[in-house]
Amino acid sequence: MTDPILSIRNLTVDLPRGADRPHAVEALTLQVQPREIVCIVGESGSGKSITAFTTMGLLPKALTPSSGEVLFEGRDLLTLPAAEHAKLRGRRMAMIFQEPMSALNPCYTVGDQIEEMFEQHTTLSKAERRARTLHLLDEVQLPDPPRIYESYPHQLSGGQRQRIVIAMALALDPALLIADEPTTALDLSTQAQILHLLKDLREKHSAGILFVTHDFDVVAEIADRVVVMKQGRIVEQGPAEEVLTRPRHPYTRLLIDAVPRRSRAVGQDLSRSPEILRVAGLDKTYHIRGTMFRPARTVHACRDIEFGVRRGETLGIVGESGSGKSTLVKCLIRLEDPDNGAVWVEGTNIAGYSRRALHPYRKDIQIVFQDPYGSLNPRRTIGDQLAEGPTNFGEPRAKVMARARELMRIVRLEPEALNRYPNQFSGGQRQRICIARALMVEPKVLIADEAVSALDVSVQKEVLKLLNEIRDRMGLTVLFITHDLRVAAQVCDRLIVMQKGEIVERGTVDEVFGTPKHAYTQKLLAAQPGQAWEVPDIASLPPARLDAMGGLI
Amino acid sequence: DQASGTLNLAFSKEVETADVYFNTAREGLLLNHAIWDGLLYRNPETGAYEGNLATDWTWIDPTTIEFKLREGVTFHNGEAFTADDVVYTVDYVTNPDNGVKNLANVMWMERAEKIDDHTVRLILKAPFPAAEDFLAGPVAIYPDEYYAEVGPQGMGVAPIGTGPLKVAELDPGKHFVLEANEAYFDGPKGASAIGRIDIRTIPDVNTQIAEFFNGTLDFLWNVPADQAEKLEAMGRYEVVNAPAMRVGYISMDAAGRSGESPLTDKRVRQAIYHAIDRQTILDALVKGSSKVVDSACAPVQTACAQDLPSYEYDPEKAKALLAEAGYADGFTIDFYAYRDRPYAEAMMGFLDAVGIKTNLNYMQYAALREQHRKGEVPMTFLTWGSNSVADASAMTAEFFTGGPQDDARDPEIIDWIQQADSTTDKEKRAGHYKQALTKIVEEAYWVPLFTYNVNYVLGPDIAYTPTDDEIVRFFAFDWK
């Protein structure tokens, strides 16, 4: 083995007093070799980013490394003066961040921002800098480099911006590249391209890459080695193949077990059950008023949408960001008024109803939103918010509260929680509360708009399970909106695929995933990372053995 | 100051225009005396009228005066002063189409007739005893050719007169620089001893005093009594107090123009008269050479009788009168004022003590006068400065002849004053005035309060003797 580029030994980073645990990262040891991609996985808050920031010398002031060492090219970064560390940044080590939309300064052209690297670290002339920049733009496969060079960040798409950041990182051939969830904010096809790019670049630039992610599919796609973190500690590390197919630590197993399977045990036969919801010819166009400096434009968010759902069925709606999924459901629950078309709920067309006429039908369709933090009013108790629906439909308070208590049990929360405020719950718990709130009015159709996208896999699994249970128990009909094909495959009976406001493909899960007809669907499926990885059946693995500290024996 | 040879002065308000016929401000009157001359001049020490642009004058009959004009006088622009200038000026200002602002100052003149180059006759509309005073005051003589050419606006920004001082620089409303008129004739005013006078506008008294301390102002006037006392106590400055023609008074709506009001009852008005301790207000706030008066005019004015009945300060008697009138528990009334807020507040304090509650409406003069004219003001504290015209008619005629500001509307008084103003017999005139003034007190139509005074503060190197007509004679200053 060659010398590692980066060698972190026994690193501990303290959290400020009053945090929920004393250390952000504790006794962490890992190494990155040249041309190696090391993935750090773990749930939110496990300390992945902190590890990356410590190495880069970008830790927030509140956090301090208290012990250990971070050896980079033979020097301990923790004892290096800040100015020396700054000189390494960009030149010998570079970093790519999660949010491409905000990682670039909106005020300067991207060419200017890449050139800054040369300006800061080299003595190249203006012309040379420009030439090198254009070359880089070409290398990260951006079309028409001279044009891109002159562009401002806001004129580029997310994927393009991420490439700019990558170009910037690679400008001076750093020995170490740290990527903190660089593809999480991108859609599938862009993600695939970026991952591909990174793999290529590792070869060309012979850099070691430390790749932070929470997505096991991504790990399976690119990792050479995997480090699994939990609560600031490494619980398991090893070659990718080993960790992914034969995880040893219970926590790793829990995580991998939570990864949705690409298929679902076939549910009951629904072809006989009656159609409960039918949508036909639904159109919605947004006219975006020209703001101060931008001309007006129109967006066809939904075009001629047509589908039906049977009682007890789960219909998945998939598609990339901006394809019109949310707009469609907003029209169904009449948060938006469709321009055209009909929405039949058990035979009543509510599409044209006025606010008042609609009122009694409101409770037929309920919705659970994506953002677990934004969907509960922080100033009202949980009980008050659960009671909102039935109260609006005139039910007596006592009955409502009894039902609320019961629903709390169903979503596995203590009834006492009714007296508390949303900030006292975690994200997953909040999603359960939202589900309970939707169920308070006994809806016929429940819409879940990316209801689990913001959750960690293990929590996601719990919530999905809960949803499944409730559906089966109450005979609910569910519209399940997601961009995660794995999730869709696992929970849905039938799928529709949307692109640019139109339905481009529909059918059962097996039909759509097995024999996609539309080019868009095919592309979407092909872009999924880690397809080669067969998620292991955890139950069949030998039991894990841990020492007293929770480490592996 | 003396070192720079420039006398620095400050106006506390902006003067709209330097054309004296088109402004009504006190500051305008001061400029008038400095830049122009009248036909006559009133000697501030003796009160006698002396020839100024005229050397001699005779009453041909009660409505005609003949003037012998001074020879060899030139205007600042070199134009010679002749009878034509007098005729032109009188004709111009008496023509209503020209919109002169202070009509009362000129409307008593009918026209002027040129006899020869240096003799002119002034024809009055009716006998007008105060004519000499007006001719010595507001009626300035303009150069006919120049005025015909530039009109009021030109005169406003580039004034030309015969006076002891001429305008060197003028920034309308903000800044005046006057220079001594080297060619000034040997008249009663005398030439200016100071070569250059710089007048700025500084509205805030504190700022004025600050500048005075810094030596960037040489002279202050209209300094409030308290500050004047303090300045005097500092021992470095000479403070001179001089009486003013201005009289303060409370006017009450005896005629009931503002609707149902306790003030229509004579006993209530008398109670108010009794209730206010004018002497104390005077001693504590007004100070200086002011005097309590019972006349509806200033003692210095001709025909302003002073041996009138009076009401001593007696709150008990006031209460008794109120009780008699049916207001044993007092009443509440709107009280208007536009200047000297502390005086008004002091009066309100005294009224409060006898049970009369007052709501103060402190407003701009224009607004108050407007409301007063409409008869919507039950009780108001006003003052009147008579344009420094030293004749009782300058005040009584304005307020007791049935005009819109007449709150008494007493036909007897109206009659007496009109008779007085149409006779030139001084005895008879004085008699009628006394009758009117006495009845005003007896009926308590007004509560005449006190005369005003003016404080002048002189810088260390300034010599000047203030006069008692509120007119600062810029030409009479000298260095020590």
Added chain:
Amino acid sequence: MLLFTLKRFGLAICVALTVSAISFGLLYMAGDPAVAIAGENASSVDIAAITAQYGFDRPLLVQYADWLGGALTGDLGRSWYFDLPVTQIVTDRLGVTVTLGALAISFALILAIPMGVAAAVRPNSLIDRAALFLSVVGQAIPSFWFGLILIVVFSIKLGLVPASGSASWKHFILPTVVLGYYATPAIMRLTRAGMLEVLSADYIRTARAKGLDTRKILFKHALRNAIIPVISLAAVQMGFMLGGSIVVESIFALHGAGYLAWESISRNDLPVMQALILVFSMFYILFTFLADLLNAWMDPRLRVG
């Protein structure tokens, strides 16, 4: 861009028209202007003549239309008090006020921005606390009181600067401080808040990851973004300052538009007041418009692509 400019311009006109209509209505509602024109010592005879001469007996709407027609051609009528064209008086006085406003806003910016930046770079440090203290105290000090104190200390006691007038640049020092200090807290707070927000933005992290030196990060990357809202605020403040310089001008005897406004109120000189309200609102609109343009220039996201 052109279309937008036109639209903004149209909106500005509508705003100015509404403001002028409201103020016209308000001002003419109270009292007979003839008395105001006649002045303090005028007699009753004068007033009747004036009413007829100025046409105050016509309906209000007619008078407004008349005024508006004149205003559109730059003729704002004649001052009742000075009997000069209002346009002339106002333009004459505006110089001082605009100078004062420009000086004051420069003073405020020069004081507030460095302090705001310094405070944001080291939150909770001594300089941050000092800045906070200054801004809290600054908000609470009435400007008239502050102005008088400055005169007493710097003019009378120390004799460093003249107390009043506008003859030289020295005369502008105290008024600039008083008026500028008034705008400082708001600008400083916004700079600090903006810098704090920007400094925690992702692109600053990117810049740091690039190994840029601190100066470049602060001034090239952070300040440029943080300053954008400050520009808008400064424009608004500048607009307020012109209208709010009344107190300062009256204390320091600066014959600017603010002082003219105050005097015109006492003199009931409605044409001048009317014109001043119009001019001040136009200035406000102009400044905010310029700020928008400046922002568009500074922030490429606002430019047309």
Added chain:
Amino acid sequence: MTHTPPVPPVREVQPSPRQMMLRRALRHRGLLFGGAVMLVILLIAIFAPLLSQHSPYAQSLMARMKPPVFLGGEATHWLGTDALGRDYWSRLAHGARVSLMIGLFAATISALIGSTLGILAGYFGGRVDMAVTFLINVRLAMPVVLVALAVVALFGGSLTVVVTVLGLLLWDRFAVVLRAATMQVRKLEYVAAAEVLGASLPRILWKDILPNVMNHLIVIFTLEMAHAIILEAALSFLGLGVQPPTPSWGLMISEGKEMLLFEPWLITIPGVALFLLVLSINMLGDGIRDVTAPEGRN
């Protein structure tokens, strides 16, 4: 996987929003200082008649401008007397009422106007928003001091007129801030959820929007209250504020200003009082802003 996951316990560590606010409040020095000063002034205002043995209106023309005790005055008038011989302490104490009242009422009027406009604009957007934005622009384009002066000059300066004028002129910040805040809240999904659950418009505005923009409202309220108090003082300074003999601090400064160069304490005493009041209100506002920063995302 056969076991059912345990019922997750409620996170006991997290106190309710109200408790958290209280905790932060008790640690916020500015808020505590501002609150304390404000409380003192409030108490003085409430108990003014009990705290002074002289009437604020009782004149004594022969005992004018007596200095306060610390400048060698007598104990009967420990803050001295004014130019009409009225007890300065009594006027100051009663003046606290007037200043607070002006601040409170003017801010209330503008809060009503501004927040109604702002919330409606923010909630409905579109045409309503355009109309409100236009109104805000018109209001911002009007020079406040000038218009206030003109109106008070024309209509007389009773307390009612001053309060009304200030109230009608100071609503812009309410509208601007609440419009933005409402727009933000309106985008949040709990508003959509309430709508889907059949809540009526007033109910949504009242239960979901208002409580969540309340902190902005309170902060602006304090700012505008301070603003109104300072403006009234400025109007009084120019001689166009409330009417004497009402003991307003602004009026006291305006009356005392005459003697600035000779009896500076006359203007210093109400000046300091005004400064402290405005300072405490502002600190209170800043504190409230810090303390009520919406919790949620931890």
